[in-house]
Amino acid sequence: MYKYDQYDQAMVDARVEEFRDQVRRRLEGHLSEEAFRPLRLMNGLYLQLHAYMLRVAIPYGTLSGAQMRMLGHIADKYDRGYGHFTTRQNIQYNWIKLEEAPDILADLASVEMHAIQTSGNCIRNTTSDQYAGAAADELVDPRPYAELIRQWSTFHPEFSFLPRKFKMAVIASDTDRAAMRLHDIGIQIVRNAAGDLGAAFYVGGGMGRTPMIAPCINSFVPLDQFITYAEACLRVYNRHGRRDNKYKARIKILVHELGKDEYTRQVEAEFAHLLTQNIEPPTAELERIKAQFVDPPFETGLSDEIDRSDPDFALWVDNNTVAHKAPGYAVAVISLKPVGAIPGDASGDQIRVMADLAERYSFDELRVTHAQNIVLPHVRKADLYALWQVLDANGLATANLDQIGDIIACPGLDYCTLANARSIPIAQKISERMAAREQEIGELKLKISGCINACGHHHAGHIGILGVDRKGIENYQLLLGGSEGADCSLGTITGPGFDESGIVDAVERVTNRYLSERQQGERFLDTYRRIGMAPFKEAIYG
Amino acid sequence: MKILTGNDLKSGAVTWWTGVEWSLHVEDAVDVGDNADTVLAREQAARRVTGAYAIDATRDAAGIRPAHIKERIRALGPTVRPDLTLKPADPEAGNWVI
Numbered sequence: 001m002y003k004y005d006q007y008d009q010a011m012v013d014a015r016v017e018e019f020r021d022q023v024r025r026r027l028e029g030h031l032s033e034e035a036f037r038p039l040r041l042m043n044g045l046y047l048q049l050h051a052y053m054l055r056v057a058i059p060y061g062t063l064s065g066a067q068m069r070m071l072g073h074i075a076d077k078y079d080r081g082y083g084h085f086t087t088r089q090n091i092q093y094n095w096i097k098l099e100e101a102p103d104i105l106a107d108l109a110s111v112e113m114h115a116i117q118t119s120g121n122c123i124r125n126t127t128s129d130q131y132a133g134a135a136a137d138e139l140v141d142p143r144p145y146a147e148l149i150r151q152w153s154t155f156h157p158e159f160s161f162l163p164r165k166f167k168m169a170v171i172a173s174d175t176d177r178a179a180m181r182l183h184d185i186g187i188q189i190v191r192n193a194a195g196d197l198g199a200a201f202y203v204g205g206g207m208g209r210t211p212m213i214a215p216c217i218n219s220f221v222p223l224d225q226f227i228t229y230a231e232a233c234l235r236v237y238n239r240h241g242r243r244d245n246k247y248k249a250r251i252k253i254l255v256h257e258l259g260k261d262e263y264t265r266q267v268e269a270e271f272a273h274l275l276t277q278n279i280e281p282p283t284a285e286l287e288r289i290k291a292q293f294v295d296p297p298f299e300t301g302l303s304d305e306i307d308r309s310d311p312d313f314a315l316w317v318d319n320n321t322v323a324h325k326a327p328g329y330a331v332a333v334i335s336l337k338p339v340g341a342i343p344g345d346a347s348g349d350q351i352r353v354m355a356d357l358a359e360r361y362s363f364d365e366l367r368v369t370h371a372q373n374i375v376l377p378h379v380r381k382a383d384l385y386a387l388w389q390v391l392d393a394n395g396l397a398t399a400n401l402d403q404i405g406d407i408i409a410c411p412g413l414d415y416c417t418l419a420n421a422r423s424i425p426i427a428q429k430i431s432e433r434m435a436a437r438e439q440e441i442g443e444l445k446l447k448i449s450g451c452i453n454a455c456g457h458h459h460a461g462h463i464g465i466l467g468v469d470r471k472g473i474e475n476y477q478l479l480l481g482g483s484e485g486a487d488c489s490l491g492t493i494t495g496p497g498f499d500e501s502g503i504v505d506a507v508e509r510v511t512n513r514y515l516s517e518r519q520q521g522e523r524f525l526d527t528y529r530r531i532g533m534a535p536f537k538e539a540i541y542g
Numbered sequence: 543m544k545i546l547t548g549n550d551l552k553s554g555a556v557t558w559w560t561g562v563e564w565s566l567h568v569e570d571a572v573d574v575g576d577n578a579d580t581v582l583a584r585e586q587a588a589r590r591v592t593g594a595y596a597i598d599a600t601r602d603a604a605g606i607r608p609a610h611i612k613e614r615i616r617a618l619g620p621t622v623r624p625d626l627t628l629k630p631a632d633p634e635a636g637n638w639v640i
Binding site: 026027029033047049050051052080094095096097098099342413414415417419422424425428472473474 | 549551552553554555556586589592593609610611612615616619620621622623626
């Protein structure tokens with residue numbers, strides 16, 4: 001894992017004291033709310049439906065046990081005993097007091113964490129593959145490149161006031177587990193025919209009110225030039241992005257309106273210019289970062305055998321563990337989606353349990369997934385049963401990864417000022433309705449957003465749900481056929497929307513039709529792509 | 543009727559204008575008629591509230607009911623965490639929101 005150097009720590013510590021002074025001046029009346037608002041947002045502090053909300057950055061979703069334990073401490077000391085893990089691999093707290101916010105940032109800084117650039121029109125937390133460094137199918141660990149992006153983009157003076165917020169993701173396998181093509185810039189580390197590593201740049205993707213899948217604008221940028229290329233992409237966007245219209249300000253609109261070819265031409269011209277300016281970070285810096293992401297000391301000669309005599313444990317192994325690159329190890333995924341619970345929420349006690357388990361069984365590492373779950377990336381298979389027993393005793397052993405109960409849901413109208421409808425109660429009702437049939441249904445990714453901003457990734461759900469406001473009444477649109485992976489696609493709206501109970505019935509009817517139509521080995525998405533929308537519309541609307 | 547709501551500057555708690563001060567309870571809210579802008583300007587300048595605004599509401603036998611569901615959720619608390627609402631002992635409190 002990356003450890004702060006003196007510069008990282010000094011910057012974060014200085015920011016804490018700067019914000020402490022800003023809060024003091026606000027409380028004493030020396031700063032108006034108008035002046036203070038952008039300052040608090042730059043530190044991740046929003047004013048939400050019930051209180052201040054603090055969003056804490058978790059770079060590329062990677063945490064140590066000590067960092068995770070601190071998140072539990074903050075939940076208990078400053079909030080109401082829980083935190084909410086988000087689709088940007090971050091965590092947010094819903095009941096923060098302004099006067100305590102500087103102390104929280106100081107506590108975070110003590111474990112090399114912060115809330116910088118978790119809001120505002122800047123480059124947000126860079127996300128990555130939650131199995132990075134452990135996945136059997138990755139080319140290299142993508143996190144050193146994500147870390148270099150973090151360092152380049154933090155306080156970047158040219159990109160602190162972009163036309164709109166900006167999100168980046170980095171992966172290094174053909175299996176996209178980070179929704180890479182639904183980002184402003186998605187980067188895939190690839191190897192060319194000569195055997196060299198490079199970065200494929202996908203630019204102009206995103207969800208929100210105008211969902212788009214990013215096109216590839218350059219299939220191979222040498223890795224010793226990839227920050228320069230990213231700078232060129234941002235410069236063209238910063239120059240031409242629509243600052244006059246918030247709804248057309250994201251880079252996806254620029255790429256669409258200019259056209260991929262013209263946008264690419266301008267990026268390549270800027271790139272050529274920037275290469276003469278030598279702005280790429282020194283190779284030594286990337287090597288310094290890489291040295292902190294070396295494999296942990298995996299034991300050799302371990303058995304891959306797992307005692308499956310406990311059927312509940314065997315089911316969890318089948319559903320919630322993933323192949324690891326090291327023999328005798330597995331990636332263990334902790335579902336934060338118990339039946340009927342709030343997706344992504346974890347109590348302070350649960351957070352501490354996960355921190356302890358990471359230290360005991362996973363080389364002190366955890367990951368937050370964009371699907372709002374937690375990963376222990378390096379667990380000996382021989383330890384899985386002991387791990388599972390602790391998880392089970394703490395309500396963390398739900399065996400439903402990527403199944404219909406493993407729902408992504410934004411906070412929705414229960415917490416968010418932007419939302420038009422509640423998301424969480426819909427997730428809870430679907431989870432409860434479908435729980436008994438999850439194993440029969442198999443992989444089915446369901447995602448719910450409470451407004452068009454799509455924080456719940458509804459466009460990319462095999463089944464997506466969008467909450468809207470119909471004259472003050474919550475209404476829910478149903479979408480089918482989305483996917484965030486390498487087979488990326490955007491969902492299509494089925495037709496007229498539903499009320500709260502109607503949307504749950506509609507999801508059940510869609511699922512029933514899938515079960516009656518599926519062929520051997522087909523996931524829901526496969527069946528949908530084979531037979532199309534019509535049979536599902538018939539099942540829903542008659 | 544028009545009532546005023548905002549958040550307490552220090553704690554961020556949702557508050558309602560009573561005509562004298564800010565209360566955590568929507569049932570304490572008063573109709574400000576055409577005086578919303580005057581009250582909002584004075585109270586925000588005094589830092590007793592932040593992010594304040596006027597909303598439509600009705601009064602019936604059960605008390606004051608904000609017109610929009612968003613404001614009713616603000617008045618009660620998250621419907622998915624009854625224990626964190628202002629009426630944790632009332633399991634039916636969430637029905638008021640819908």
